[in-house]
Amino acid sequence: MNSAITLAAQARGYAKAARELEDRKESERARELYLKAAKLYNDASMLSKDDMDKNTQRDLAEHLFARAQALKGSNAVSSGGTLEGNRSSGNNDESSITKDDVFLKEIPDIGFPDIGGLEDVKEEIRKAIIYPFTHKELYQMYGQKAGEGILLYGPPGCGKTMMAKAAAKECGAEFISVKTSTIVSKWVGASEKNIKQIFDIARQGKRSIIFFDEIDSIATRRSESEDYAKRVVNELLAQMDGVDTASDDLLVLAATNEPWAIDPALRRPGRFSKLVFVPEPDLEARKAILHIHLKKRPIDDDLDISYLSEITDSYSGADLAAICKEAADIPLGEALRGGNPRKIKMQDFETVLQKRKPSIVSWYIEAKTAVQKTGEEEVFSELVQK
Ligand SMILES: Nc1ncnc2c1ncn2[C@@H]1O[C@H](COP(=O)(O)OP(=O)(O)OP(=O)(O)O)[C@@H](O)[C@H]1O
Numbered sequence: 610m611n612s613a614i615t616l617a618a619q620a621r622g623y624a625k626a627a628r629e630l631e632d633r634k635e636s637e638r639a640r641e642l643y644l645k646a647a648k649l650y651n652d653a654s655m656l657s658k659d660d661m662d663k664n665t666q667r668d669l670a671e672h673l674f675a676r677a678q679a680l681k682g683s684n685a686v687s688s689g690g691t692l693e694g695n696r697s698s699g700n701n702d703e704s705s706i707t708k709d710d711v712f713l714k715e716i717p718d719i720g721f722p723d724i725g726g727l728e729d730v731k732e733e734i735r736k737a738i739i740y741p742f743t744h745k746e747l748y749q750m751y752g753q754k755a756g757e758g759i760l761l762y763g764p765p766g767c768g769k770t771m772m773a774k775a776a777a778k779e780c781g782a783e784f785i786s787v788k789t790s791t792i793v794s795k796w797v798g799a800s801e802k803n804i805k806q807i808f809d810i811a812r813q814g815k816r817s818i819i820f821f822d823e824i825d826s827i828a829t830r831r832s833e834s835e836d837y838a839k840r841v842v843n844e845l846l847a848q849m850d851g852v853d854t855a856s857d858d859l860l861v862l863a864a865t866n867e868p869w870a871i872d873p874a875l876r877r878p879g880r881f882s883k884l885v886f887v888p889e890p891d892l893e894a895r896k897a898i899l900h901i902h903l904k905k906r907p908i909d910d911d912l913d914i915s916y917l918s919e920i921t922d923s924y925s926g927a928d929l930a931a932i933c934k935e936a937a938d939i940p941l942g943e944a945l946r947g948g949n950p951r952k953i954k955m956q957d958f959e960t961v962l963q964k965r966k967p968s969i970v971s972w973y974i975e976a977k978t979a980v981q982k983t984g985e986e987e988v989f990s991e992l993v994q995k
């Protein structure tokens with residue numbers, strides 16, 4: 610019986626052949642091979658044990674299927690799926706893309722005070738993002754090049770996305786958050802064009818930060834990726850090289866918890882040349898995070914937040930937020946069942962902690978192996994020390 614790996618390898622072969630046929634304008638034959646490749650990826654995704662492989666294979670199947678549809682010369686919007694492509698309301702047409710599918714433009718409501726701890730990271734962000742925007746002339750006067758791209762990386766749930774939003778808020782920039790997962794699964798054919806369009810839109814704004822969250826889903830090492838994924842990375846590189854930090858009020862930020870999986874070319878000068886590690890919260894940070902998440906909840910005098918911070922070593926910010934919510938659910942549930950409303954007690958936290966274990970330990974184990982495999986221990990030294 611075929612394994613997921615074999616099927617995926619066959620799919621890759623068909624996809625490559627289809628692409629070559631398409632380039633030679635042999636559309637009908639290309640379409641057949643795209644469909645074969647899509648089916649093989651789909652079959653592979655059903656057999657894959659690894660969630661990430663599964664998702665990638667499913668996305669690739671979707672992509673290749675849409676590619677075949679586009680070649681059919683039908684009315685499918687897929688091949689022209691530009692940002693302006695319209696989706697009629699209520700229509701579940703997977704192949705059309707709207708602006709909202711791809712990115713969100715907002716002024717975030719999260720600021721530095723909402724982020725517990727991580728003082729060093731905040732200071733790095735101030736120097737790398739906020740001061741270059743707010744003290745542009747000073748930077749120019751001293752010949753300091755500001756505004757290189759920044760890649761935030763670290764364990765899941767430790768505040769990378771929050772930090773990016775807060776950075777935009779702190780410097781009053783428009784925050785253009787690009788939904789990278791949508792790019793992978795739906796952005797058909799027009800992906801390069803649309804990346805360019807995002808940068809063009811950002812340049813029109815007053816002061817903008819483009820944020821590629823979970824960038825690993827679109828910027829994998831080109832040696833290991835499909836042709837269409839390579840084109841996305843190439844366009845991203847070209848756009849980043851084209852950002853003129855002197856005249857563009859534009860910064861590019863990205864976040865990932867798999868920095869080792871990203872194409873190293875993206876880390877060259879002028880691109881994401883600054884890497885900022887966002888670690889799990891230390892004792893003080895855990896205390897601050899617990900305070901933030903308990904601020905608006907009724908807590909009993911017996912609740913010792915310092916002690917709680919001590920016993921939650923290795924828990925992420927997201928774990929701590931969840932613990933606070935789950936502890937509050939206990940007296941809430943009792944009150945809903947007719948009991949007298951009471952404050953949240955230490956005992957509630959102890960009950961919750963028995964069930965919820967720290968989520969980042971396994972991430973460090975995986976990170977260490979992955980970084981050692983790529984031989985980039987010096988670049989990601991924080992990940993191999995543990
Ligand atoms: N330092 C922090 N202070 C306050 N809350 C935090 C902090 N870190 C994480 N949280 C809580 O955890 C949630 C998840 O944080 P966030 O989305 O920023 O993590 P992330 O590092 O981007 O994770 P992922 O890698 O999974 O995308 C936040 O919405 C918040 O409730």
Ligand SMILES: [Mg+2]
Nearest residue numbers: 769770822864
């Ligand atoms: Mg995130």
